[in-house]
Amino acid sequence: MTVYAQPGQADSPATFKSRYEHFIGGKWVAPVKGEYFEDITPVTGKAFAEVARGTAEDIEAALDAAWAAAPSWNATTPAERAVLLNKIADRMEENLEAIAVAETWDNGKPVRETLAADIPLAIDHFRYFAGAIRAQEGRLSQIDEDTVAYHFHEPLGVVGQIIPWNFPILMGVWKLAPALAAGNCVVLKPAEQTPASILFLIELLEDLIPAGVVNVVNGFGAEAGKPLASNPRIRKIAFTGETTTGRLIMQYASENIIPVTLELGGKSPNIFFDDIAQEKDAFYDKALEGFALFGLNQGEVCTCPSRALVQKGMYDEFVAEGVERVKKMVQGNPLDTNTMVGAQASTDQLEKILSYLDIGKQEGAKALIGGERMELDGDLSGGYYVQPTIFEGDNTMRIFQEEIFGPVLSLTSFTDFDEAISVANDTLYGLGAGVWSRNGTTAYRAGRAIQAGRVWVNNYHNYPAHAAFGGYKSSGIGRENHLMMLDHYQQTKNLLVSYSQNAMGLF
Amino acid sequence: MSQKPVTQVAGFDVVLEAAPGPEDDVARVAYTAAAVELLRELWRRHGPLMFHQSGGCCDGSAPMCFPAGEFRTGGADVLMGTAELSDDDGSVLGPLELWISREQFNAWKHTALVIDAVKGRGSGFSLEAPTGQRFLTRSQLCAT
Numbered sequence: 001m002t003v004y005a006q007p008g009q010a011d012s013p014a015t016f017k018s019r020y021e022h023f024i025g026g027k028w029v030a031p032v033k034g035e036y037f038e039d040i041t042p043v044t045g046k047a048f049a050e051v052a053r054g055t056a057e058d059i060e061a062a063l064d065a066a067w068a069a070a071p072s073w074n075a076t077t078p079a080e081r082a083v084l085l086n087k088i089a090d091r092m093e094e095n096l097e098a099i100a101v102a103e104t105w106d107n108g109k110p111v112r113e114t115l116a117a118d119i120p121l122a123i124d125h126f127r128y129f130a131g132a133i134r135a136q137e138g139r140l141s142q143i144d145e146d147t148v149a150y151h152f153h154e155p156l157g158v159v160g161q162i163i164p165w166n167f168p169i170l171m172g173v174w175k176l177a178p179a180l181a182a183g184n185c186v187v188l189k190p191a192e193q194t195p196a197s198i199l200f201l202i203e204l205l206e207d208l209i210p211a212g213v214v215n216v217v218n219g220f221g222a223e224a225g226k227p228l229a230s231n232p233r234i235r236k237i238a239f240t241g242e243t244t245t246g247r248l249i250m251q252y253a254s255e256n257i258i259p260v261t262l263e264l265g266g267k268s269p270n271i272f273f274d275d276i277a278q279e280k281d282a283f284y285d286k287a288l289e290g291f292a293l294f295g296l297n298q299g300e301v302c303t304c305p306s307r308a309l310v311q312k313g314m315y316d317e318f319v320a321e322g323v324e325r326v327k328k329m330v331q332g333n334p335l336d337t338n339t340m341v342g343a344q345a346s347t348d349q350l351e352k353i354l355s356y357l358d359i360g361k362q363e364g365a366k367a368l369i370g371g372e373r374m375e376l377d378g379d380l381s382g383g384y385y386v387q388p389t390i391f392e393g394d395n396t397m398r399i400f401q402e403e404i405f406g407p408v409l410s411l412t413s414f415t416d417f418d419e420a421i422s423v424a425n426d427t428l429y430g431l432g433a434g435v436w437s438r439n440g441t442t443a444y445r446a447g448r449a450i451q452a453g454r455v456w457v458n459n460y461h462n463y464p465a466h467a468a469f470g471g472y473k474s475s476g477i478g479r480e481n482h483l484m485m486l487d488h489y490q491q492t493k494n495l496l497v498s499y500s501q502n503a504m505g506l507f
Numbered sequence: 508m509s510q511k512p513v514t515q516v517a518g519f520d521v522v523l524e525a526a527p528g529p530e531d532d533v534a535r536v537a538y539t540a541a542a543v544e545l546l547r548e549l550w551r552r553h554g555p556l557m558f559h560q561s562g563g564c565c566d567g568s569a570p571m572c573f574p575a576g577e578f579r580t581g582g583a584d585v586l587m588g589t590a591e592l593s594d595d596d597g598s599v600l601g602p603l604e605l606w607i608s609r610e611q612f613n614a615w616k617h618t619a620l621v622i623d624a625v626k627g628r629g630s631g632f633s634l635e636a637p638t639g640q641r642f643l644t645r646s647q648l649c650a651t
Contacts, residue, residue, distance in 0.1 A: 037637075040628075053637070164565045165630070191565075192628055192636060221632040229632075243608065244561035244571045245631035248578055265564025302564040348627030348641040352568055359618065359646040398646060401614040403564050428562065428610050474563065474610065 004335040007105045008048060014102040019050040020199045022058055022218065025065030026211025032057035037220075039196045042108035042343040043334050045382030051195040054219030056227035059187065062215035063233045066158040066185035069212025074155040074183050078133045081181055085130035087208050089123045095204050096120070099197075103169050104334045106197040108343030108384065109297050111335050121463060122173040125481075128465035129181035132483040146500035152493040155183030156235035159489065160228045162221075162249075163198070164240040165191035165345050166300040166405075172198050174480050175238050176214065182489035187215045187234070189225055193346045221245070232256050236489065239263075240302070243474055261478030261488050263302060263471060265403050266431030269424035270294075270305035270460065271414075271446060273437040277314035283458075287436045290460045291322040291409075295329050295341050295388045299407040300349070302475075303432030305460055307400055308390075308411045309420055315413045322390075323368050326409075329388050333380060341407055343383045350384040353406030356399055357389065360408075365393035368411070395423045403429075417442065421449045430472030434460045453479070519621050519645060525588025525605060533649055535619040536588030536605045542642060545624040546572075546592055549634050550600050556634070558622070560587070560607040560615075560644065566630040570605065570622050570642045573634065578606075585612040587620070621645040 005012035019036065021028040031052040038047035052058070092099060100114035109118070141149040161175040168190060179186050190198045195218040202209075202216055217224055229237050230252035239249050240263040253260045276287045294305050310318055334342030344350045350373070357371055370389030375381065388407040391399055400410045414420040424433060430452040437443040437458070447455040453470045456462065463469065468482035478488050523543050525536035538546070550556055555575035561567050571578070580586075584606045592600040605622070607615065627641030635642055 166565060191630055193630060220636040221630055222634050222636060226632050241565045241631060242561045242563040242567035242569070243611075244559045244569075244578065245566070246563070248571075248573075248632060251579055263564075265562075265567055346628055348566075348569075348625065348629060348643065351625045351627065351641075351643050355643060355645050356568075359648075362646075362648050396617075398615065398618060402562060402568050405564060405567065428614065474608075 002337045003333065004101050004111060006043070006335060007102060012101060013098045014105065014200065016049045016102065016196055016200060020196055020218070021052045022054060022062065023199065023202050023206070023214070023216040024058070024062045025068070025215065026206065026209070029061065031055065032061070037192070039106065040346070041105050042345050042384045043105060044379050045347070045384065048105065049196050051218045054189070054217040054224035058217045058219070059224060059227040059231065062187045062217050063158060063231060065212040065215050066187050067233065069210060070157050070185050073185055073210060073213045074157060076183060078136065081183060082130035082134050084208065085126040085177060085181060088205055089126040089130070091205055091208060092119065092123045092126070092201070096123070099169065099201055099204070101335065102200040103197045104342070106194045107165065107168055108334055108345050110339045110342040112337045112339065113297060115337070118167055118170045122170045125173045125177045125465050129177040132486065133181040136483070136486060146498060148497050148499070150495040150497065152495070153182070153486070154491045154493050156489060156491055158185045158187065158234055159236040159238065160231065160234040161186055161188045162225055162229065162237070162239045162241070163188060163190045165193035166297065166302070168194040168197045169201055171240055178485040179489045180213065182486050184489055185213050187217060187228060189217055189219065189228055192218070192220050230255065234258060236260070246476065259488065261480070262476035263478070263480065264474060264476040265302040266429035266452070266471065266475050267307060267401060267403050267427045268303050268305050268432035268434070268452065269307045269309055269427070269450070270434035271309045271420050271424060271436065272311060272318060273439070273442055274311040274313035275438045275442070276436055277318055278438060283438065286458070288322055288325045290434060290436055292325045292329070293460050294409040295326065295407045296461050298341055298344050298386070300345060300405050301461070302403070303454065303461070304403065304405070305432070305434050306403060306408065306410060307395070308409055309414050309423055310411065311420070312413050312415055319368070319411065326369055326388050326390060331374060331385065331388070332376060341388060343385055344406060345384070347384055349405065350386065353386050353404055353408065356402070356404040356406070356408065360391045360393070360397065360399040363393065363397045363399070365391035365397055365399060365410070368392055395426055401427065417446065421446065425451050428473060429475045431475035432456070519623060521621060523590050523592065525590035528586030528588055530585055531587065533619070534588065535649060536590065537619070537621050538590060539621060539623040541624040542622045543592070545635055545638065545640050545642070546603065547594055547600070548638070550592065553634055555601050556603055558603070558605040560605065560611065560620070561631065562608065562611045568644060569629065569631065569633065570644050571631050571633040572642055573632065580606045583609050585609050587612065617649055618646045619649050621647060
C-alpha cells in the first residue's frame with residue numbers, strides 16, 4: 001500500500017502551481033479585477049494555491065473567446081470531435097496517478113477512490129461520448145410519398161456549466177464530454193471550494209483543446225456564477241448543486257428562454273428485504289457492504305444511500321452486522337491508499353454536518369455508532385473529518401428528510417413491501433435508491449414503485465457511462481451519463497422537403 | 508455588538524428574532540450576533556437583503572442570502588419569518604425576510620431555525636461567500 005506525498009512535497013506525483021489564472025481562449029488570463037482567492041485543502045485545512053477570483057468581466061471575456069471559436073468548432077464533424085475526446089482520455093490515462101492525487105488534495109476524498117473511480121470514470125466518459133457521437137444518427141420521417149421530414153442534430157453554440165465540489169473533475173467531465181461531443185463551446189465555472197483540480201487537468205490538456213472551445217473561469221457564485229447563468233450569450237446552462245440555486249438558475253434561464261439541466265440531489269433510500277438473511281453467503285456480505293456504502297466519498301454524493309430501510313424480520317441481526325462493517329471503515333489520511341473515509345470538502349460542510357448531528361440527537365435519534373467530529377493527529381489535525389455515523393430513528397425526522405452530505409446514515413425499519421415503498425417515497429427528492437432482495441419479483445416491483453431516476457438493484461454507487469442518471473421530483477431535470485444527454489446539448493433542425501412537382505392547389 | 512442576547516437557543520447568542528410569516532403563528536427564525544454583524548456588512552454593500560432556505564445536495568440546507576427580490580418567491584414558497592434589521596447605531600436598515608419552499612417547510616415545520624455565521628466559503632449565489640464567512644442554519648425542536 002502507498003501513502004502519496006502531499007502535493008508541494010518533492011516526491012508527490014502532483015504539483016500545483018502557486019497561482020492559477022482563468023483559462024480563456026486557450027491562454028492563461030489574469031482576472032480583469034486582479035483579485036485571487038485561496039484554495040484550501042481539506043486534508044490539512046491549509047491553503048495551497050491562489051485562484052483567480054472571476055467577475056462578470058471575465059465571464060464576458062470567456063464568452064467572447066467561446067463565440068470566436070464557435071463557428072469552427074460547431075462545424076466540426078463527429079469524427080473530429082471524437083478524435084479530440086479520445087485524445088483527452090488518453091492523456092488523462094497517461095497521467096492518472098497525478099490527476100488522482102491532485103483531486104484528492106483539492107477535495108479531501110480518499111485517493112483509492114480517485115485512482116479507481118473518479119478519474120477512470122472520467123476517462124471512460126470521454127471515450128463513451130466519443131463513441132456515442134460517431135454512432136448518433138439523425139432521423140427522417142416519410143410524411144407522404146413526396147414529402148420527407150429530415151431531422152438533423154446541430155450544436156447549440158456556446159453553453160454554460162457550473163460544477164459542484166464533491167466530484168470536481170468527474171462532474172466537470174459529465175458535463176464537458178457531452179457538450180463537446182455535440183459540438184458546443186463551453187464556459188465552465190468550477191466550485192469555489194475546489195477550483196484548482198480542474199485547472200490542474202486543463203494544464204495537462206491545453207495543447208489538445210482548440211483555443212476557446214473550453215474556457216474555465218473561477219470565482220464565487222454571486223460574482224462569477226450569476227453573470228454566467230444569467231448571460232444572454234449562453235444557449236444552455238447546466239448546474240449540479242442544491243434547490244435554491246437550481247431554482248434561481250431556472251429563473252435566469254426563463255429570462256433568456258434557454259434550456260437548463262439541473263441535478264439537485266436527493267435523500268436516497270436503500271431498502272433491504274428480509275430474504276437477504278436467508279443465507280449468510282456472498283450475497284449477504286454484498287448487502288452488508290451496500291448498507292455501509294453511505295461512507296463512500298464521506299457521504300458527499302448526491303445519491304448517498306443515506307436512508308437505510310431494513311425489514312423487521314432480520315433487522316436486529318442485519319443491523320448489528322452492518323454496524324460492525326461500519327466500524328471497520330478506515331478513516332485517515334486521504335493520500336493513503338488504505339484510507340476508506342477521508343476529509344469533508346470544506347469547513348462549512350463540516351459545520352453543516354455537525355449541525356445535523358445536533359438536530360438528530362435533539363429529535364431523539366439514537367447513534368448506533370459515531371455521532372461526533374473526528375480529530376486526527378499531526379498535520380491532519382486541522383482537517384475536516386467526521387466519524388461515520390448511524391442514527392436510528394424515523395422518517396419524519398429532519399435527518400431523514402435532508403441530505404446531510406456527510407458520512408451519516410439514517411436507519412429505520414419496515415414491516416412489509418407497501419410500507420417500504422411508502423417510506424422510500426416520503427421525500428421531496430427522487431434521485432437514487434437501492435433495493436436489495438434475493439427475489440427478482442420483489443426487487444423489480446420495488447424498483448418500479450420507487451419514484452427515483454436511478455434505482456440500483458442488488459448493487460449501489462455504480463456510475464457507468466451508458467446508464468442514465470437524473471432525478472424525479474425536486475432532484476432536477478435531465479439525464480446525464482448517457483447518450484440521451486446529447487439531446488440536452490443539441491438543437492433539432494427539421495427540414496421538411498417536398499419532392500412533388502405540383503402545387504398544393506390552394507391559391 | 509450593541510444589542511444584547513434576547514434568547515439563548517442551544518447555546519447561541521440570538522440577538523434578533525423574526526416575526527412569524529402570515530401562514531404561521533410560531534416564531535421560528537432567529538439570528539445570532541455573528542449573523543447580524545455579517546448581514547449589516549452585506550446590507551451596506553448590496554442594499555436590502557432576503558434569505559431563501561435551500562435543500563438538496565452540495566450546499567443544500569444552507570440559508571442563501573440574496574439582494575431582496577433577486578430570488579422570485581411564489582405560491583410554492585412559505586415566508587417563515589421577517590426580522591427588522593438595524594445597524595450598529597440602532598438606525599433601521601429594513602425588513603429581512605426568510606423564505607423556504609412549501610414542500611420543505613412541511614418537512615421542517617417542527618423545527619425552528621437559528622441563522623448563524625461561521626468561517627467558510629459557501630457556494631451557490633449567496634452574497635456572503637467572498638467574505639470568508641458563511642451563513643449556517645442551526646435547528647432546534649419547536650415546542651409546538
